[in-house]
Amino acid sequence: MELVSTAPPGPVTEDADHRRELHGSSLGRQVWRINCGDVVNRERCLTVLVERNRVVLVGPPGETAVLNAGQLGQLRVALREAAEQAER
Numbered sequence: 001m002e003l004v005s006t007a008p009p010g011p012v013t014e015d016a017d018h019r020r021e022l023h024g025s026s027l028g029r030q031v032w033r034i035n036c037g038d039v040v041n042r043e044r045c046l047t048v049l050v051e052r053n054r055v056v057l058v059g060p061p062g063e064t065a066v067l068n069a070g071q072l073g074q075l076r077v078a079l080r081e082a083a084e085q086a087e088r
Helices: 014-022 069-087
Strands: 029-037 043-051 054-058
Touching (some): 054 069
Antiparallel strands (some): 029 043, 043 054
């Protein structure tokens, strides 16, 4: 998984490990990037970010994102954290 940047270390749990790997920031926003593939197995990326009180999911342009079980777990963590941040 390619990272924007890493978050500060926290408690070691499966979700904490995913959080540490997924967190990053861009222009002062928290951003999560999840590597994935497309239907012909090329490397692609899904991006999750929060814009005001909305969660934005950016997929590969004009592509289909194909995620394996580990990547789905990372997406689940990113979406949960983004939803919590958007509700603040």
